[in-house]
Amino acid sequence: PVVQQPDLPPAEPVVQQPAVPSTGGVGAAAGSEQDFMLNVGRRVFFTQGSATLDGTARATIRSQVKWLQSNPQWKAKVQGFADDPGSEEQQKVLSQNRADAVRNDMIAQGLAASRVWAKGYGRDRLVGDCAELECKAQNRRAVTNLQDGTQAQ
Numbered sequence: 001p002v003v004q005q006p007d008l009p010p011a012e013p014v015v016q017q018p019a020v021p022s023t024g025g026v027g028a029a030a031g032s033e034q035d036f037m038l039n040v041g042r043r044v045f046f047t048q049g050s051a052t053l054d055g056t057a058r059a060t061i062r063s064q065v066k067w068l069q070s071n072p073q074w075k076a077k078v079q080g081f082a083d084d085p086g087s088e089e090q091q092k093v094l095s096q097n098r099a100d101a102v103r104n105d106m107i108a109q110g111l112a113a114s115r116v117w118a119k120g121y122g123r124d125r126l127v128g129d130c131a132e133l134e135c136k137a138q139n140r141r142a143v144t145n146l147q148d149g150t151q152a153q
Contacts, residue, residue: 031071051097065109078102080120083139096120102142
């Protein structure tokens with residue numbers, strides 16, 4: 001007996017993708033700003049109303065210090081941010097406390113104080129202007145930005 005094949009839909013065309021790999025940080029030059037951002041991390045996060053560093057934040061800071069010690073051409077500016085209940089003045093104070101907490105931990109881990117400074121920005125430069133808790137949590141952060149030795153604080 002003859003077995004009849006079911007009707008199959010036409011095959012979808014094969015689209016050739018360019019042979020460009022995604023580097024995922026692999027192509028970042030050692031000691032570069034891109035290396036720092038991709039392989040170390042710039043951000044630490046805080047709980048609402050707090051400038052206390054948790055274990056994850058301390059691990060990130062430890063990696064930052066190790067990287068900075070291996071790359072003495074860089075200095076670090078820690079920028080603190082807040083999106084918490086309270087007045088603008090309270091947000092400025094909290095964001096400065098967050099930046100100071102990161103800076104102080106860096107110094108405690110052996111980074112020279114002359115290579116790192118801190119500034120709080122309050123609610124300026126929000127990642128997201130939103131009401132949802134998950135979104136607001138992204139704004140409760142400190143960001144370590146690299147600056148070469150020639151840049152002013």
